[in-house]
Each structure stands twice: as structure tokens, then as C-alpha cells.
Amino acid sequence: MRLNKTRNSVVRKCAILGALAAAALALTGSILRADGAHDSAASATLFRSKCAMCHGPDGAGSEVGKSLNIPDLRSPAVQKLPNAELVEIISNGKGGMPSFKNSLTAEQIHALVMRVRSLGRKK
Numbered sequence: 001m002r003l004n005k006t007r008n009s010v011v012r013k014c015a016i017l018g019a020l021a022a023a024a025l026a027l028t029g030s031i032l033r034a035d036g037a038h039d040s041a042a043s044a045t046l047f048r049s050k051c052a053m054c055h056g057p058d059g060a061g062s063e064v065g066k067s068l069n070i071p072d073l074r075s076p077a078v079q080k081l082p083n084a085e086l087v088e089i090i091s092n093g094k095g096g097m098p099s100f101k102n103s104l105t106a107e108q109i110h111a112l113v114m115r116v117r118s119l120g121r122k123k
């Protein structure tokens with residue numbers, strides 16, 4: 001009888017803990033998903049409005065970009081550059097590439113680096 005009671009309460013505690021853990025997991029999952037979606041949607045919009053006129057919507061290079069001898073952002077030559085160098089190029093410009101440090105925040109520049117990476121993965 002006593003043993004049974006203990007077991008019951010252990011079972012009950014486990015069920016409660018299990019439910020709590022599941023709720024916590026579901027919550028973090030939805031927060032992470034919401035964050036990720038927000039981030040990529042925002043950086044995709046930024047890329048379209050600030051970069052696509054030269055780099056094209058997919059990073060391959062627009063007509064304007066090609067006339068400037070633009071590199072394909074998806075190419076290994078660009079993808080092998082470390083994040084810090086991409087940040088530096090977007091911030092300060094390079095050759096025909098304009099500088100964005102006065103028109104974009106550090107977070108936006110970081111989001112664009114992630115965007116360049118995801119274009120590279122899509123090729």
C-alpha cells in the first residue's frame with residue numbers, strides 16, 4: 001500500500017516534469033523559429049533593396065554588376081572569405097563596391113553577411 005502510494009506520486013511527478021519539459025521545448029522551439037524567420041526575411045529584404053541592383057537577387061550579378069566586373073557572391077572565391085572580411089568589405093566598400101557603414105547598422109551588415117552565406121548554400 002505504502003509502496004504503491006510512493007510509486008504513484010513518483011509517476012505523477014514524472015508526468016508533471018515531462019509536461020513541463022515538453023512545454024519548455026515547444027516554447028523555445030517556437031521562439032527560435034520565429035527569430036530565424038524574422039532574421040532571414042529582414043535580411044532578404046535588405047539585400048533586395050541595397051545590394052540586388054548590382055549583385056542580382058540571387059547574388060550572381062545584375063547587368064549593372066556585370067558591367068562593373070562583379071564577382072558571383074555564391075562563388076568559392078567569395079564564400080571562402082571569412083565573415084570578418086565580408087563585414088569589412090560591406091562596411092568600407094572595395095573597388096566599384098560602395099561603402100555601407102553610414103547607411104546600415106552593424107546588425108544589418110551582419111545580417112547581410114548571413115544572407116551572402118545563404119545565397120552560397122543555395123547554388
Ligand code: HEC
Pocket residue numbers: 047050051052053054055065068069070071073077078086089090094095096097098100112113116
Ligand atoms: C553599385 C553596385 C554595388 C552595390 C549596390 C553593392 N555592391 Fe557589392 N560589389 C560591387 C562590386 C563592383 C564588387 C567587386 C569589388 C572588387 O572586387 O573590386 C562587389 C563585391 C562584393 C563582395 C565580394 C568582395 C570580394 O572581395 O570578392 C561582397 C561580399 C559584396 N560585394 C556584398 C555586397 C552587399 C552585401 C551589398 C549590399 C549591402 C552590396 N555588395 C552592394 C558592387 C556593388
